[in-house]
Amino acid sequence: MVALSAAAVLTIIVFASSHREAPLISNDPLADNTDLYAFRCPEDTNSIAIIANYIPFELPEGGPNYSSFGENIRYEIHVDNDAAVSGDEITYRFTFTKMNEDPTTFFNIRLGKENLKTSYVCERSTDGGATFQPIVTAGKVPPTNIGPRSIEGAAGLNKPYSQLVAEAITTASTGETIFCGPVDDPFFVDLGGIFDLGQTRKRDGVGSEKARDAVAGFNCHTISLKIPIRTLQKDNKSVSQAANILDGDFVIGVWASASRRKITTLRTDGQKPDVSGEWVQISRIGMPLTNEAVIPVGDKDRWNAGTPYETAREGTYAKYFVNPELALYMDDSKFGGAVPAMADLRIQTNSLGSYDFRNGAGGLYALLATNGGAGTALDSNAFGKILLQPASPRSVDLLPIFYTGVPNLPPYQLATGKNGNPLAVGKPFINNFLPVLGDMLRLNMATPVTPRTSADFSSLGLIQCAALGLTDPRFNASASLQWIPNMDGFPNGRRLEDDVTTIELQAVSGVVLAAIGLWYDDYTPGQSPVTPNLVKVLSYNAGPSKNDKPFSSTFPYQAQAHSGYEAGNNSPVGVRGSVAEDPMGLTPPAAFFMGTNAPNPFNGSTAMREMPRLQVRFPIHLHHRSMAAMPSG
Secondary structure, eight states, X not given: OOEEEESSOEEEOOOOOOSOOSTTGGGOGGGOEEEEEEEEOSSOTTEEEEXXXXXXXXXXXXXXXXXXXXXXXXXXXXEEOOXXXXXXXXXXXXEEEEEOSOTTOSSSEETTEETTEEEEEEXXXXXXXXXOEEEEEEEEOOOOOOOHHHHTSTTTTOSOHHHHHHHHOEEOTTSOXXXXXXXXXXXXXXXXXXXXXXXXXXXXXXXGGBOOOTTTTOEEEEEEEEEEHHHHSTTOOOGGGOSSTTOGGGEEEEEEEEEEEEEEEOOTTSSOOEEEEEEEEEEEESSTTHHHHTSOTTTHHHHHTOOTTOHHHHHHHTHHHHSOGGGGGGOXXXXXXXXXXXXXXXXXXXXXXXXXXXXXXXXXXXXXXXXTTTTSTTOTTTTHHHHSBTTBGGGGTHHHHHHTOOOSSTTSSBSTTSTTOTTSOOBOOOOOOOOOSSOOEEEETTSOOOOTTSTTOOTTHHHHHHHHHHHOTTTSSOSSOOOOTTTTSTTSSBOTTOOHHHHHHHHHTTHHHHHTTOOOTTOOTTSXXXXXXXXXXXXXXXXXXXXXXXXXXXXXXXXXXXXXXTOSSSOSSSEEEEEOOOTTSOOOOOEEEEEOOSSOTTOSSOOEEEEESSSOOOOEEEEOTTOOBOOOO
């Protein structure tokens, strides 16, 4: 072995994180839902894209047995389009099968043959899961994007990877367009900051305080569907038949899941395990980050096993939304000083001189006793008893955002036109109300698309829509319903580009309350509501604001899977480190050091490279295992 030393101390950088949001599912990555998206297709506005991603943090170079969909797993996408009917109205079920075309080699691809070659069957149910009909029987799954010799090369599959992806896009017998396979993981988030007690880092930070996208360079596996709106709408209406751009009859709720057989028996002959028993759900996802950052660790596995329709079970989780843990770090009377990165996020404590939305406070609950919300969604004869709960201030905003959808009723309209009364009629900007008390990603399919090339397009989704509706002369001249850019953004569905981490943290800090007229504490009646506190919240960012690769303008929209040969998470050699501060407090110029493992059966020599970020000189001393000095430079 060759030992390496330098005048500086080298700190090895370890990259290890994932979407693994619950203890049990973290041990079963093939069944782990990572993300869910639902949006109106930008290039085909008569269709909806629903994207369910699985298998967190796939290393593109993770051979020889690369990540792929699991056998003996039911992957399902569920759609609810009618709250009056119990359960799913439409369910898509996917099951996958693998086979080896050349078991005589350890390579995954060789001479036109593929090992662990994966195919799928897709079935659809339209009767609440009572029966399923196959709509794709031999779906293709592209192989992992291993590298140029395995994919494009004559000794491999002899095709561009883009062609393999195109060949795997299938039209189902019922009209849906489907793609299943590896893609670049489209999520972007600074996991290292978020899970270090919420210390999010800024995009313009310096050194260790600069945000980094922990998901960059990793792949995942996607089940992507492009579905005609007529198929998803409860009365089979086309979008041209919508009454308006917020027509409540065009709202759908979407969630995804994965299930395994109850019993797995390992075999002593090395063959695949035997599975039997009923199917048991072990993973699900609706709204992003719910189980990851809202549900506490003691309930995470239980949450994964449930459905949005189990009212009693789902109701037990409501307490985590009406008094969210994250709000404690946005409240100076609690732990507001513990997370400096959230210093600009402060919840209203005396909005309009009356209303306190800190955890455990009254919020708008006092309205219930006198039915002060009469004629609004807060009417005690409507939804007031759900939206106005004692000592649960966020039952009025976070609970509907996550658990029922938001109706186009006062007070859930912009403050534009309200003349200082948050309960008055204002400017409509959202209606994704589907009154099933459970976690789903809700989308109004009638809401027009914001062109991705528009100067108004924003990754802040409905937050930016609200800002335009309140401040932009194009949209704040009246309280009339009109299209506002980003009405189609999260939490009205979820586009690939939406920065859901920032949006959700802004929502916890009360920005939605402010948008409907419950302004921040520094607001003075008669003055502009765009106060310093509001500006701080709107200017906040949780770090990365876009994906590491550009998205596609056509289905399946996600970026092509990273090549294992060109993988960026780990260097193409075996050691990577950075110069760090030494014990004496002397910080040498930042640099990277790389060296191959030795002995290396594929190389006849050991290569080492020092890559300084600045033009500097420092010695590198090499020692043989005999400890004899080798030439230094």
